[in-house]
Every structure is written in C-alpha cells, then in structure tokens.
Amino acid sequence: MDVKDIIKPENLVYQKSHVLTDNVMHYCPGCSHGVIHKLVAEVIEELNIQDKTIGVSPVGCSVLAYNYIDIDWIEAAHGRAPAIATGVVRVNPDKYVFTYQGDGDLASIGAGEILHACNRGENIVVIFVNNAIYGMTGGQMAPTTLVGQKTATTPYGRDVNLNGYPMKITELIAQLPGTSYVTRQSVQTPAAVRKCKKAILKAFENVGNKKGTSFVEVVSTCNSGWKVDAVEANCWMEKNMFPYYPLGDMKDSEKESPESFK
Amino acid sequence: MGDVRLMKGNEVIAEAAIRCGCDGYFGYPITPQSEVLETLAIRRPWEETGMVVLQAESETASINMLYGAASTGKKVMTSSSSPGISLMAEGISYLAGAELPCLIVNVQRGGPGLGTIQPSQADYFQTCKGGGHGDYKLIVLAPASVQEMYDFVELGFELAFKYKNPAIILSDGVIGQMMEKVELGEYKPRWTAEQIQEISGSWACLGKAGRERHISTSLELDPYGMEKNNLRFQAKYREMEAKEVRYEMFDCEDAEYILVAFGSSARICQKTVEIARSKGLKVGLLRPITLFPFPTPIIRELAGTVKGFLSVEMNAGQMVEDVRLAVNGKVPVEHFGRYGGVIHTPEEVFDALKQKLIGE
Incomplete structure (x- = not known):
C-alpha cells in the first residue's frame, strides 16, 4: 500500500484548526504559547463560535496573538485586558469574550484589573500563561518568578527581602465569588495538553451558560528566558514550578447565573 | 419650547x-x-x-x-x-x-x-x-x-x-x-x-463572519507602517482644522481690544465687555468653542484690525500660547487668570486689560 492511499479525507484523524491562520508564529521553539494558541483555536472551532468570539491580547510575547487565531481581536494596553473585555461584554452580552495574558501583564501591572473583573463576575474567559518571567522584554523578574530564580533583574536569584514572594494570584482569584471555574493546567506532555484543552473548553462553555468568570492558568515554559533548552525547560518546570504552583481545579462551582442578580 | x-x-x-x-x-x-x-x-x-x-x-x-x-x-x-x-x-x-x-x-x-x-x-x-x-x-x-x-x-x-x-x-x-x-x-x-453594521461594520470587532478578522490595535511594529498611520492621523487632524472650528464672538465688530476666553471664563469676560463698553472702551470677546481645532484663522484675521488680545483663562497661561501663534507678533497678546481653583471676577479682568494692554 502506498502512502498516497492512506492520505484520504476519510482517514483523517487530526488536522490543524481552521481557526488558526497560516502565519508563521514568532514564538521561540519550545515556548508553550504555540500549543495554548492551538487549544484556544480548536475550542473555538469545536464550539462553532468563531463569529461571536472576541479575543483581547495583552502586552508581552503574546501581544501578536491576533496574527495566529483567526477571530476579531482587541489589542490591550499592558495589564488592561480584563477592563477591555469588561467593556466589550457589557455592551455585547451575547459574545464570547476572552483575555489571553501573561504573568507580567496579569499579575503585576494588571493585578487590579484582573481582580476586579473576576470579582464582578464578568462573563468572560481568562487564559493566564504563567512562565515566571517577562519574555518579550528579555527575561526580567515577573511577580510569579520563583524564589532564587535568576532573571535579568534578579541576576543573583530572586531575594524575598528585596522582591517579596512569588504571587499565587490564581489562588487569590479562586476566592472571589464572581468566578465560577478556576483551574491550573500545563501543556508539557500530550496528556497535559488534552487535560488543558478540556479546561479551556469548559471555560468557553461556561461563557455560553453565563456563569461568570472562568480562569485557566497554564503553567508554561520560557526556555529562552530561562536560558535552557526546550526539554530541560519542561523538566525545570515540573521540578520547580509544579510544587509551588500545583496543577488542578481550584474551583468549579455550579453557581447561579449572574442573570439572577441583575 | x-x-x-x-x-x-x-x-x-x-x-x-x-x-x-x-x-x-x-x-x-x-x-x-x-x-x-x-x-x-x-x-x-x-x-x-x-x-x-x-x-x-x-x-x-x-x-x-x-x-x-x-x-x-x-x-x-x-x-x-x-x-x-x-x-x-x-x-x-x-x-x-x-x-x-x-x-x-x-x-x-x-x-x-x-x-x-x-x-x-x-x-x-x-x-x-x-x-x-x-x-x-x-x-x-x-x-x-x-x-x-x-x-x-x-x-x-x-x-x-x-x-x-x-x-x-x-x-x-x-x-x-x-x-x-x-x-x-x-x-x-x-x-x-x-x-452599527452600516456605520462601523468595516472595522468594529463584533465577531468574524464572512470577512477578514478585525483587529482593534494601536500597535504597528514596522516603523514605516507606523509612519503611514501617523500620516493618516495628521491628515484627519488637518481636515478637522479645515471643517470643524467653532467659536462665538461678542462685540468684536468695532473692537480695539479682544478678550479670548473659553468655558466659564468666557461667561465672566462677557461681563467685563459690558463694563468696558459702559466706560466707552471698545472691547470684544472671542470664545473658542472647539479648542482643537483652535479658531486660529479668525484670530489671525482680527489681529489685522485690533490693538491687542488678552487671553483670560483659569490657569497660569496655556491657551495664550495658541493665541500668540495665531497673532504671530502682529499685536501684543497678554494673559490674565486666577488659578489653583480661584475664579477671577469681571472687574479683575477689566483691571488686567487696562494694565497689560490699554496702558492706564
């Protein structure tokens, strides 16, 4: 049997999502963003909501997310994506609105906006990519940088006396009544990717069911910023980040629809 | 009504x-x-x-x-x-x-x-x-x-x-x-x-359906692209300057001195014009309604016929710079104003007009 006899539409088991563009991603090889973009695109395609989804991209490496996921996008000022998403969804309650933010964007400069959007229970999805470093600006300390972790601005390792502690913002967000689903995932293995996709799917379904804010953190790698190769980055993440940022659902409440308190 | x-x-x-x-x-x-x-x-x-x-x-x-x-x-x-x-x-x-x-x-x-x-x-x-x-x-x-x-x-x-x-x-x-x-x-x-579709459908982010995706952004990493964006903005601003200037004039027809004031300061200056006129002084008031675009052309025109302008603002002298640019040295342009939250009186404006321009 020739390989051409196998490559037929009826034998197709997997293909690139139609919601991903053909643009070549600018992300470094080994970076988690590409996989997470793919999962978001697949979920949008599977739910058939491309025509009613609006993404809000952050400032950081994923500032150009709008080049890769083929939906309408709004590019936010640094940290302000949750406020922008609030504006969109308040005047367009029928849309699926999500923010896609990194750790510097969400947990540092945008800490105020994310807490208040989640506390109001805005009917949005938040994808929070936590790689414990500022990637785009060249590897500086993020609020989630681990104690002792070396970065461009903590060249001798993060010192708690100087810089405080790594922020577990997802744990904080899980405390807010406005959130309905808060989870922490990763994408370093096929099994983890499948789990993460389920979480993202659930988050978008929650928007359709008007359940308030769904928050998906993805503990991620930045091999360029961490200055290790891609495989070593995965190992480093499992060994050092998972104990401090444990994976799993933090909250999955079947709370009343926000309609009830309108 | x-x-x-x-x-x-x-x-x-x-x-x-x-x-x-x-x-x-x-x-x-x-x-x-x-x-x-x-x-x-x-x-x-x-x-x-x-x-x-x-x-x-x-x-x-x-x-x-x-x-x-x-x-x-x-x-x-x-x-x-x-x-x-x-x-x-x-x-x-x-x-x-x-x-x-x-x-x-x-x-x-x-x-x-x-x-x-x-x-x-x-x-x-x-x-x-x-x-x-x-x-x-x-x-x-x-x-x-x-x-x-x-x-x-x-x-x-x-x-x-x-x-x-x-x-x-x-x-x-x-x-x-x-x-x-x-x-x-x-x-x-x-x-x-x-x-909304008719008015803003060509750019609004309302969900991609049967068209290219819309991106609402101020980002353009290519400097030549960003320069192009800026040229588009500037063309738009020039168009506003040509079409959207709004202002109001009081007693400017025969005026020798013109007060330029906007907002609440302009209301105070209306009274100052009355005071001046009652004393036989030919004073008028120009009130810019649009501050951008600024009513530069009318001020430039008036500069050919009057003896001076007093820009009256509740600040230390800001709009006066635009008045001076419009007048371009033809006649004196002075500023008067109280600031930090203090509101000037019509009499204070009149006194300032006399001291700074009329020379009494």
Whole structure:
C-alpha cells in the first residue's frame, strides 16, 4: 500500500484548526504559547463560535496573538485586558469574550484589573500563561518568578527581602465569588495538553451558560528566558514550578447565573 | 419650547447620554463630577433604553472599558475630573492610536497633583497638546453653559464617529456644578445592530463572519507602517482644522481690544465687555468653542484690525500660547487668570486689560 492511499479525507484523524491562520508564529521553539494558541483555536472551532468570539491580547510575547487565531481581536494596553473585555461584554452580552495574558501583564501591572473583573463576575474567559518571567522584554523578574530564580533583574536569584514572594494570584482569584471555574493546567506532555484543552473548553462553555468568570492558568515554559533548552525547560518546570504552583481545579462551582442578580 | 428643566451641568451630561442613544457609560467617582455617575445610577437607563452603566474600579479601568466597548462600534463614554483624566491618559492615547470613536468628559478642578476640588482650566495643555504619549489630537469641545453640556454630548459623539477619533468635553467645576435652565432634546433610540453594521461594520470587532478578522490595535511594529498611520492621523487632524472650528464672538465688530476666553471664563469676560463698553472702551470677546481645532484663522484675521488680545483663562497661561501663534507678533497678546481653583471676577479682568494692554 502506498502512502498516497492512506492520505484520504476519510482517514483523517487530526488536522490543524481552521481557526488558526497560516502565519508563521514568532514564538521561540519550545515556548508553550504555540500549543495554548492551538487549544484556544480548536475550542473555538469545536464550539462553532468563531463569529461571536472576541479575543483581547495583552502586552508581552503574546501581544501578536491576533496574527495566529483567526477571530476579531482587541489589542490591550499592558495589564488592561480584563477592563477591555469588561467593556466589550457589557455592551455585547451575547459574545464570547476572552483575555489571553501573561504573568507580567496579569499579575503585576494588571493585578487590579484582573481582580476586579473576576470579582464582578464578568462573563468572560481568562487564559493566564504563567512562565515566571517577562519574555518579550528579555527575561526580567515577573511577580510569579520563583524564589532564587535568576532573571535579568534578579541576576543573583530572586531575594524575598528585596522582591517579596512569588504571587499565587490564581489562588487569590479562586476566592472571589464572581468566578465560577478556576483551574491550573500545563501543556508539557500530550496528556497535559488534552487535560488543558478540556479546561479551556469548559471555560468557553461556561461563557455560553453565563456563569461568570472562568480562569485557566497554564503553567508554561520560557526556555529562552530561562536560558535552557526546550526539554530541560519542561523538566525545570515540573521540578520547580509544579510544587509551588500545583496543577488542578481550584474551583468549579455550579453557581447561579449572574442573570439572577441583575 | 420642549422639555425645559433646571438642572446641574453634571446631571445634564447623564441626561444627554441617555437621550442621545448612548450604549454605555463607564466611570469612577471624583469631585466635582460624581453627579454624572450618580444621576445615571438613579435614572437606571438600562431599564429604559438598554444603556449600560458601570462603576469601574479606577479611571484606568474606565478608559479601558471604554476602549473595549468602543472597539465594537458602540456609542460609549466616560467622565472624570483632572487627576482622573491624568490616569486615563494612557488609554486616551491608545484610543486615538486605534482610531476609536468615543466621548470623554473632563470637569476640571485645580491642580497640579491632588490640587483642589474647585474649578480650573489648567488642563488645556493636557487636553489640547497631548496628555498621553505620541502625536495625537482629541476633538475638544468647551461648553460655557449647562445647555452646551447637553448639546455637546450629542455633538461630541457625532464628531467622534465622523472622524473615528475620541472627542472630549473640556468643562470645569463651575459648569459642572451650577444649575441653569436647559432644554432637553427628544429621545433618540440607540443604534440597532444593523445600523452599527452600516456605520462601523468595516472595522468594529463584533465577531468574524464572512470577512477578514478585525483587529482593534494601536500597535504597528514596522516603523514605516507606523509612519503611514501617523500620516493618516495628521491628515484627519488637518481636515478637522479645515471643517470643524467653532467659536462665538461678542462685540468684536468695532473692537480695539479682544478678550479670548473659553468655558466659564468666557461667561465672566462677557461681563467685563459690558463694563468696558459702559466706560466707552471698545472691547470684544472671542470664545473658542472647539479648542482643537483652535479658531486660529479668525484670530489671525482680527489681529489685522485690533490693538491687542488678552487671553483670560483659569490657569497660569496655556491657551495664550495658541493665541500668540495665531497673532504671530502682529499685536501684543497678554494673559490674565486666577488659578489653583480661584475664579477671577469681571472687574479683575477689566483691571488686567487696562494694565497689560490699554496702558492706564
């Protein structure tokens, strides 16, 4: 049997999502963003909501997310994506609105906006990519940088006396009544990717069911910023980040629809 | 006459928003403009017209909520006072850079810093010359009455959508807090989805269906591309200068000296003109209604016939720079104003006119 006899539409088991563009991603090889973009695109395609989804991209490496996921996008000022998403969804309650933010964007400069959007229970999805470093600006300390972790601005390792502690913002967000689903995932293995996709799917379904804010953190790698190769980055993440940022659902409440308190 | 009421300037902003078919208001309390949000909360327009009202956690959040909502082609607005507008400066620059129509209201108070809660006009530079980063301009409307607070909400939206640019009403604590007779207009329905599609369908982010995706952004990493964007902005600003200048003149026909003043300062100067005329002095008043575009051509024209200009502002001398640029050295241009929240009297203006220009 020739390989051409196998490559037929009826034998197709997997293909690139139609919601991903053909643009070549600018992300470094080994970076988690590409996989997470793919999962978001697949979920949008599977739910058939491309025509009613609006993404809000952050400032950081994923500032150009709008080049890769083929939906309408709004590019936010640094940290302000949750406020922008609030504006969109308040005047367009029928849309699926999500923010896609990194750790510097969400947990540092945008800490105020994310807490208040989640506390109001805005009917949005938040994808929070936590790689414990500022990637785009060249590897500086993020609020989630681990104690002792070396970065461009903590060249001798993060010192708690100087810089405080790594922020577990997802744990904080899980405390807010406005959130309905808060989870922490990763994408370093096929099994983890499948789990993460389920979480993202659930988050978008929650928007359709008007359940308030769904928050998906993805503990991620930045091999360029961490200055290790891609495989070593995965190992480093499992060994050092998972104990401090444990994976799993933090909250999955079947709370009343926000309609009830309108 | 239609629906005539006695209302506060700030209340009228809220009423005008509801009646002109505004889709959403996002704001944060700050004196002396909190009545805008309070009036909206009492009026509950979401039950009447479907207009959304939301108290944001900060001015930074309000302006970004505005950015998000404006990106979907809706008619949305915010209001604040000076320190709050400083916090919004980042978002205003982004709104201008992404060419998003929206309306901002600044009910100015005295600065700098936390300053005072009393009226001021010290945000002229911030509003007309930048405030945020980059080469951008806002359409700036300066109301001098409660009626104009009402009228400029609709006008602001009209100009904002015409030029795909943020418009700002530069008011102050006097106009915001005082009560005056105002004639309210008819209720105009909010735009339907079809109307939004027709007006803003070529760029609004409402979901990609049967077209290329829309991206609402001020980012362009290629400098040549960014220069092209800037050239487009500049062409738009020049068009505004050619078509949208608005001003009002009092007793300028035979005037030898002209007071230039906007907003509440212009009301005070009207009295000064009366005082001067009663003493036989030929004094007139030019009131810019649009601060950008600035009424440069009429000032340039008047400079050929008068002996001097006095720019009267509740600040240390800001608009006077634009008057001087327009006059271009032909005749003397002086500034007078009280500041830090102090309001000048008509007599003080008259004295300043005599001392600085007439030479008595």
